[in-house]
Amino acid sequence: xxxxxxxxxxxxxxxxxxxxxxxxxxxxxxxxxxxxxxxxxxxxxxxxxxxxxxxxxxxxxxxxxxxxxxxxxxxxxxxxxxxxxxxxxxxxxxxxxxxxxxxxxxxxxxxxxxxxxxxxxxxxxxxxxxxxxxxxxxxxxxxxxxxxxxxxxxxxxxxxxxxxxxxxxxxxxxxxxxxxxxxxxxxxxxxxxxxxxxxxxxxxxxxxxxxxxxxxxxxxxxxxxxxxxxxxxxxxxxxxx
Amino acid sequence: xxxxxxxxxxxxxxxxxxxxxxxxxxxxxxxxxxxxxxxxxxxxxxxxxxxxxxxxxxxxxxxxxxxxxxxxxxxxxxxxxxxxxxxxxxxxxxxxxxxxxxxxxxxxxxxxxxxxxxxxxxxxxxxxxxxxxxxxxxxxxxxxxxxxxxxxxxxxxxxxxxxxxxxxxxxxxxxxxxxxxxxxxxxxxxxxxxxxxxxxxxxxxxxxxxxxxxxxxxxxxxxxxxxxxxxxxxxxxxxxx
Numbered sequence: 001x002x003x004x005x006x007x008x009x010x011x012x013x014x015x016x017x018x019x020x021x022x023x024x025x026x027x028x029x030x031x032x033x034x035x036x037x038x039x040x041x042x043x044x045x046x047x048x049x050x051x052x053x054x055x056x057x058x059x060x061x062x063x064x065x066x067x068x069x070x071x072x073x074x075x076x077x078x079x080x081x082x083x084x085x086x087x088x089x090x091x092x093x094x095x096x097x098x099x100x101x102x103x104x105x106x107x108x109x110x111x112x113x114x115x116x117x118x119x120x121x122x123x124x125x126x127x128x129x130x131x132x133x134x135x136x137x138x139x140x141x142x143x144x145x146x147x148x149x150x151x152x153x154x155x156x157x158x159x160x161x162x163x164x165x166x167x168x169x170x171x172x173x174x175x176x177x178x179x180x181x182x183x184x185x186x187x188x189x190x191x192x193x194x195x196x197x198x199x200x201x202x203x204x205x206x207x208x209x210x211x212x213x214x215x216x217x218x219x220x221x222x223x224x225x226x227x228x229x230x231x232x233x234x235x236x237x238x239x240x241x
Numbered sequence: 242x243x244x245x246x247x248x249x250x251x252x253x254x255x256x257x258x259x260x261x262x263x264x265x266x267x268x269x270x271x272x273x274x275x276x277x278x279x280x281x282x283x284x285x286x287x288x289x290x291x292x293x294x295x296x297x298x299x300x301x302x303x304x305x306x307x308x309x310x311x312x313x314x315x316x317x318x319x320x321x322x323x324x325x326x327x328x329x330x331x332x333x334x335x336x337x338x339x340x341x342x343x344x345x346x347x348x349x350x351x352x353x354x355x356x357x358x359x360x361x362x363x364x365x366x367x368x369x370x371x372x373x374x375x376x377x378x379x380x381x382x383x384x385x386x387x388x389x390x391x392x393x394x395x396x397x398x399x400x401x402x403x404x405x406x407x408x409x410x411x412x413x414x415x416x417x418x419x420x421x422x423x424x425x426x427x428x429x430x431x432x433x434x435x436x437x438x439x440x441x442x443x444x445x446x447x448x449x450x451x452x453x454x455x456x457x458x459x460x461x462x463x464x465x466x467x468x469x470x471x472x473x474x475x476x477x478x479x480x481x482x
Contacts, residue, residue, distance in 0.1 A: 097409035168338035
């Protein structure tokens, strides 16, 4: 669990379902500090609990506030999320850049919060004015209205993957290991010899080209030990007759 | 709208609401090719329409298929999304790396599809076996089950932001422009002179240090022309008496 993490602040959220889905998205990304300002349908909420898929039991701690001012009082830096350009002077960050900065801020011992507005209306101008900076997700400009939990997810995801050390690509081999080149070579040689007995190569002239194609066809794959065994079995079945 | 884009393939989705939310998340990120394999609750779906926030009217084209095989027939490369490690040999990509590769594949003229399984059970092993590679989102290992639309959103988002040219940070100034340094200097000088008349600096010895602090305090902000006007107004109000 992340101990040094930004707070997610929902300002005047309407539907309990959405609060629950926000909690689920937060915990998917390891975040647990959920601050709820004046929720329309009250709190606690059965609908929130059932939409959360257990997020409140497994770690998300919801805290209720009457005003945004109360909810951010102990924080040192707040971001307001909004898709709409406002007539207001403020630094605008992508989620990626904002969460990169957030990691630095948290490491410096400062507390960071991210404000999300109500489902249909978004944040009020005064809430945006009181924030240090704005986060805007660079979405399809013709269809940019994100569901509340989706907006929280994207920001939480960017926080989580910043500094995540998962390799971009890895080959999952299950219970077996990748075959070494010698095993691949032995199989390919056996295949070529077997094809020779079947008169596959027709002319001696074209043979080097065909051999090279076959070699490339088999050598460029990521075979496992088990794969090569299976290939040998297939070959044995064909040359038996 | 993106013309060269991956197809989103939902295999045996259960709830119409989720299909609608998938469509909304897709269009948020500019994707429009939605392939639906054998949806449990039938198709078309009123619940899907109402959860889509208009995504089907504004661009997402849903196509129905009976089998996964039919749904991927025209594609050249498919990714299976799964959180669970399987006993299966397959390359595993982060969403970021997979969508980077997808851009390359699309630019090469190949069609790419991304498979998502049913809400509770995920993809069947056979669907995963038939894919070229796996996408796994590096989530909180203790709470990694993503809502279907959330999973689609993260992949679609990574596709969209790859190559997006939105600057990481920009200062949104609304209708006014940033003040130039000369305006900031003139205001700061006027303030310092005014403070002098109020006997603010007490000792001549400490004055350079205090002046430098004041200068830094005002110079490091991103004032607009309007801000500087307002500051002059405030100063005038105080020195009037």
